[in-house]
Amino acid sequence: MASFLPLIPLALGIVVLLRRRGSREKGLPPGPPTIPLLGNAHIFPSATPHYKFTEWARKYGGIYSLKLGTDTIVVLTDAAAARDLLDKQSETTSDRPDFYIGELVTQGKHMTVSKYTPTWKTMRKAVTAILTQKAVTEQLPIQRAEAIQLAYNLLRSPQDFYTEVQRFSHSVILSVIYGKRAPRYEAPQTAQFFDVLRQWNALAEPASSVLIDFFPILKLVPERWAKWKRQAKHLRAVQRAMYGGLLSETEERMRRGEENGSYMEVLLGRQKEFNMDEEMKLYFGATMLEAGSDTTSIWFQTFVLILVANPEAQKKAQEEIDRVVGEDRMPTPEDLEKMPYVRALILELHRFRPNNPLSIPHCTSAPREYNGYYIPAGTMIIVNLWGIFQDPELYEEPEKFNPDRYLLTENGTRPGVDASALRHNLPFGHGRRICPGVHLAESSININVMNLLWAFDMKQATDAAGNPIPVDTFNYLEGLAPPPAPFKCSITPRTAAKAKIIEREYFAATETFSKFEVGLSPEEKEFVAKSRVPMDF
Numbered sequence: 165m166a167s168f169l170p171l172i173p174l175a176l177g178i179v180v181l182l183r184r185r186g187s188r189e190k191g192l193p194p195g196p197p198t199i200p201l202l203g204n205a206h207i208f209p210s211a212t213p214h215y216k217f218t219e220w221a222r223k224y225g226g227i228y229s230l231k232l233g234t235d236t237i238v239v240l241t242d243a244a245a246a247r248d249l250l251d252k253q254s255e256t257t258s259d260r261p262d263f264y265i266g267e268l269v270t271q272g273k274h275m276t277v278s279k280y281t282p283t284w285k286t287m288r289k290a291v292t293a294i295l296t297q298k299a300v301t302e303q304l305p306i307q308r309a310e311a312i313q314l315a316y317n318l319l320r321s322p323q324d325f326y327t328e329v330q331r332f333s334h335s336v337i338l339s340v341i342y343g344k345r346a347p348r349y350e351a352p353q354t355a356q357f358f359d360v361l362r363q364w365n366a367l368a369e370p371a372s373s374v375l376i377d378f379f380p381i382l383k384l385v386p387e388r389w390a391k392w393k394r395q396a397k398h399l400r401a402v403q404r405a406m407y408g409g410l411l412s413e414t415e416e417r418m419r420r421g422e423e424n425g426s427y428m429e430v431l432l433g434r435q436k437e438f439n440m441d442e443e444m445k446l447y448f449g450a451t452m453l454e455a456g457s458d459t460t461s462i463w464f465q466t467f468v469l470i471l472v473a474n475p476e477a478q479k480k481a482q483e484e485i486d487r488v489v490g491e492d493r494m495p496t497p498e499d500l501e502k503m504p505y506v507r508a509l510i511l512e513l514h515r516f517r518p519n520n521p522l523s524i525p526h527c528t529s530a531p532r533e534y535n536g537y538y539i540p541a542g543t544m545i546i547v548n549l550w551g552i553f554q555d556p557e558l559y560e561e562p563e564k565f566n567p568d569r570y571l572l573t574e575n576g577t578r579p580g581v582d583a584s585a586l587r588h589n590l591p592f593g594h595g596r597r598i599c600p601g602v603h604l605a606e607s608s609i610n611i612n613v614m615n616l617l618w619a620f621d622m623k624q625a626t627d628a629a630g631n632p633i634p635v636d637t638f639n640y641l642e643g644l645a646p647p648p649a650p651f652k653c654s655i656t657p658r659t660a661a662k663a664k665i666i667e668r669e670y671f672a673a674t675e676t677f678s679k680f681e682v683g684l685s686p687e688e689k690e691f692v693a694k695s696r697v698p699m700d701f
């Protein structure tokens with residue numbers, strides 16, 4: 165017995181340490197009560213976390229904290245705090261949380277999930293230099309042509325709108341990054357891209373990835389017992405082959421002197437300045453392609469859903485577009501200036517259903533003091549965009565889709581409230597991590613919103629008995645950028661004359677497309693040729 169006595173203080177020490185693990189350290193912002201070891205892990209929402217985070221914000225305030233074991237999360241449901249911490253102090257709040265599986269797959273070279281490292285800084289410098297407003301304007305012809313194809317495809321197969329907007333977003337970003345378009349969703353290369361993206365999203369999904377970051381000891385499990393390690397290895401090989409192939413195709417074309425102005429050509433042409441190794445170039449393209457294909461298409465799926473659910477707003481926007489554009493031509497980007505209601509509708513959609521309800525988490529790389537709170541280094545910072553945009557103190561009836569609010573005040577807020585921390589591009593994030601695709605995304609949104617409202621009526625579908633099938637504007641899938649669950653609706657041309665104009669414009673865009681129709685398989689070439697045969701509307 166005596167031989168165990170010296171171990172008693174050690175055992176007591178371990179018990180105290182374990183009990184402390186999970187408790188909220190002094191100085192942290194308040195938050196839900198914690199329990200030993202787990203902290204708040206037992207009440208951490210496993211689905212649609214933005215709802216619970218917003219509920220907690222109403223109880224604990226615009227800045228509160230959560231404990232997951234020893235890890236700390238600070239949730240900001242206060243635009244001023246997000247601005248102060250993430251925009252103004254971005255030198256210490258631009259890191260990303262640890263993401264072990266992401267590291268395994270991309271080895272720190274995926275810009276979106278990368279830590280705040282010299283590699284990230286190199287890639288970010290390149291994207292800031294390449295994806296400028298001017299560069300996006302230069303790529304307008306292909307964006308417009310792709311938007312015309314979207315409208316044209318909706319005439320032919322409106323029931324496929326969910327994947328048609330994915331094809332549109334993918335083809336635009338593929339063209340501008342690699343100089344190569346994707347004429348149809350079902351093409352093997354396009355299908356493979358979306359399949360690889362699905363695998364990446366599934367592997368990065370919190371249920372599997374957070375567990376390993378939470379219990380780092382799991383990293384030591386040998387590969388033969390760790391399915392996630394095998395999956396990560398497989399995905400890494402698939403990604404390297406796919407994105408490496410696209411990179412080599414661009415390099416080959418450049419060698420043959422067949423440049424078509426893609427951003428990858430700019431990157432490769434300015435190699436010395438950007439100083440990226442092969443894998444950085446490969447993941448640079450991958451990051452852009454993934455972010456560009458997924459996000460904008462989710463925005464359009466939401467757009468259709470919300471307009472189907474809000475016919476009055478749809479009608480008002482159509483009346484404005486008809487007044488400005490008329491019946492004889494399709495809208496152009498310049499028209500938007502004369503459409504205050506359509507601009508308000510776009511802003512309201514960003515507010516009502518932000519693409520990333522919790523943005524993408526940041527992480528502190530040094531301790532911070534803010535509003536009397538102490539935020540240690542390594543704290544995950546989540547901006548609860550959903551909670552900010554649903555704040556009834558800021559917005560009158562925030563749960564209603566009401567574009568008019570943006571005609572009343574600059575940021576759609578109640579008159580007289582302090583809205584100085586809000587800005588129109590808030591849904592695109594903060595500080596040094598703010599979305600570098602914002603100009604491209606806004607350009608795609610502006611063109612398509614005008615086109616689709618000018619051309620189509622988006623209504624509830626009807627069942628066999630002719631009864632309308634209501635849409636559920638809360639039925640979303642999971643993820644950092646959750647898309648609406650697939651839904652049925654009816655998309656019909658507003659007039660036969662407009663359908664004919666779309667067809668004419670689609671045929672006229674052949675020349676713009678042809679510049680990007682490189683490396684198409686015989687099946688794709690045949691599809692493209694057949695799609696350019698006139699049809700009856």
Ligand code: HEM
Nearest residue numbers: 275276455456459463519520524592593594597599601605
């Ligand atoms: C509706 C469209 C889009 C929305 C709402 C959106 C939103 C966002 C948000 C909220 C972030 C996180 C910012 C932060 O951490 O503070 C982000 C990051 C990012 N976005 Fe977008 N995005 C969109 C389209 C695009 C497009 C078209 C591209 C590519 C051309 C793109 C590329 C990226 C990249 C690479 C990052 C990571 C930046 C980094 O970590 O440094 N996004 N986006």
